[in-house]
Amino acid sequence: MHELGVVFYIIKDVKAVAEENHVDHVSSVVMDIGEVSTVVPHLLTDCWRWAADKEEMLKGCELKINTIPAVTYCDNCKKEYETVKFGKTCPHCNSNNTWLLRGNEVEINSIVV
Amino acid sequence: MEKVKVIEIKKSVFAENDKDADNLRKELKTKGVYLLNLMSSPGSGKTTTLIQTINRLKDKIRVAVMEADIDSDVDAIKIKEATGIPSIQLHTGGMCHLDAEMTRQGLDNVALEDADLVVLENVGNLVCPAEFDTGAVRNAMILSVPEGDDKPLKYPLMFSVCDLVLINKIDVMPYFDFDLERCKSYIHQRNPKAQVIPICAKTGEGVEAFVQWLLTEVNAWKTN
Ligand SMILES: Nc1nc2c(ncn2[C@@H]2O[C@H](COP(=O)(O)OP(=O)(O)O)[C@@H](O)[C@H]2O)c(=O)[nH]1
Ligand SMILES: [Mg+2]
Ligand SMILES: [Zn+2]
Ligand SMILES: [Zn+2]
Numbered sequence: 001m002h003e004l005g006v007v008f009y010i011i012k013d014v015k016a017v018a019e020e021n022h023v024d025h026v027s028s029v030v031m032d033i034g035e036v037s038t039v040v041p042h043l044l045t046d047c048w049r050w051a052a053d054k055e056e057m058l059k060g061c062e063l064k065i066n067t068i069p070a071v072t073y074c075d076n077c078k079k080e081y082e083t084v085k086f087g088k089t090c091p092h093c094n095s096n097n098t099w100l101l102r103g104n105e106v107e108i109n110s111i112v113v
Numbered sequence: 114m115e116k117v118k119v120i121e122i123k124k125s126v127f128a129e130n131d132k133d134a135d136n137l138r139k140e141l142k143t144k145g146v147y148l149l150n151l152m153s154s155p156g157s158g159k160t161t162t163l164i165q166t167i168n169r170l171k172d173k174i175r176v177a178v179m180e181a182d183i184d185s186d187v188d189a190i191k192i193k194e195a196t197g198i199p200s201i202q203l204h205t206g207g208m209c210h211l212d213a214e215m216t217r218q219g220l221d222n223v224a225l226e227d228a229d230l231v232v233l234e235n236v237g238n239l240v241c242p243a244e245f246d247t248g249a250v251r252n253a254m255i256l257s258v259p260e261g262d263d264k265p266l267k268y269p270l271m272f273s274v275c276d277l278v279l280i281n282k283i284d285v286m287p288y289f290d291f292d293l294e295r296c297k298s299y300i301h302q303r304n305p306k307a308q309v310i311p312i313c314a315k316t317g318e319g320v321e322a323f324v325q326w327l328l329t330e331v332n333a334w335k336t337n
Contacts, residue, residue, distance in 0.1 A: 002209050002210070002238075002240055002241040002244075005208055005209060005210060005212075005241060005245075006126055009126045009127070009129070009130070010126055012129070013122070013124065013126070013129065014122075017120060017122055021120055023120075027117070038240050038241060038243075038244055038270060088269075088302055088303075096302055104270075105125070106125060106126045106127065106244075107122075107123065107124060107125050107126065108122040108123070108124055108126060109121075109122065109123060110119050110120055110121045110122055110123070111119070111120050111122060112117060112118070112119050112120075113117070113118050113119075113120060
């Protein structure tokens with residue numbers, strides 16, 4: 001259900017950019033979604049279809065999703081590792097002194113008009 | 114054939130809301146009003162905790178409450194009846210979280226000149242309220258014992274945005290394999306700065322510590 005709220009934000013931003021650029025129809029929106037963001041891609045596209053078709057400017061507009069792999073950095077041994085596989089604990093040195101480098105993005109990358 | 118053009122945006126979906134939230138916080142600062150965003154799963158004890166807390170606070174500072182549960186206005190009525198303080202119901206239109214814009218609309222219905230502290234009881238859900246900055250000065254959440262001590266591992270974002278975690282329903286600890294120390298260590302893995310206060314909202318045990326935390330916070334916000 002969270003995805004619908006996110007879709008409304010995307011629509012608001014996309015409409016603003018389209019208007020700024022004097023565009024009257026957007027054919028696709030490209031999103032960058034991190035692997036460990038709180039957004040589930042297929043739910044996002046489902047919500048998108050429902051909500052976007054209600055907007056004249058976005059009728060039939062496709063939502064494309066780039067998945068950004070999640071990477072964690074370890075402050076202890078200064079190495080990187082795959083977040084989804086190992087979580088909070090560094091597989092190189094077992095430290096918990098780690099932080100997410102990327103992978104929680106919910107970003108509008110670009111629109112195609 | 115129509116010409117195709119790509120317009121780069123490269124902007125977080127939450128960026129607009131973050132800006133709105135920062136503006137709201139600045140306005141609240143000028144008005145000397147402290148907004149607390151209280152989050153939890155449904156049934157963790159937000160309303161019960163608020164009643165206990167407000168009854169200990171209301172002679173010391175002026176408090177108001179905004180209730181944002183999706184379904185009804187029972188919580189707003191309950192708070193008003195049990196504490197006598199002003200309490201309003203926000204209608205989220207089925208939305209699973211509140212953003213800064215909705216919070217602002219809610220605050221328009223609160224007499225801010227008569228309030229030192231406004232508590233926002235957010236929609237019951239551990240996922241998206243964490244992602245949307247409401248404009249509150251601080252975020253707090255309630256984790257209740259029956260939910261399990263591993264929740265900080267399952268909802269890392271929620272725990273990382275909260276300055277305070279209340280662990281509620283400690284009276285039922287004997288019936289669950291909830292390990293308070295383990296839970297604290299999971300919370301601190303996500304957020305080393307989070308304060309943890311165990312409480313029992315039913316009896317009021319531990320609530321005084323939360324009251325003191327609030328008094329210190331509100332005082333600092335109004336004076337610094
Ligand atoms: N045993 C016990 N029950 C509690 C405690 N705090 C709240 N409850 C009960 O939990 C249920 C949900 O509480 P409520 O405050 O409505 O939760 P909310 O949905 O988060 O606002 C109610 O039946 C409360 O009586 C507590 O400390 N111990
Ligand atoms: Mg409630
Ligand atoms: Zn939501
Ligand atoms: Zn390491």
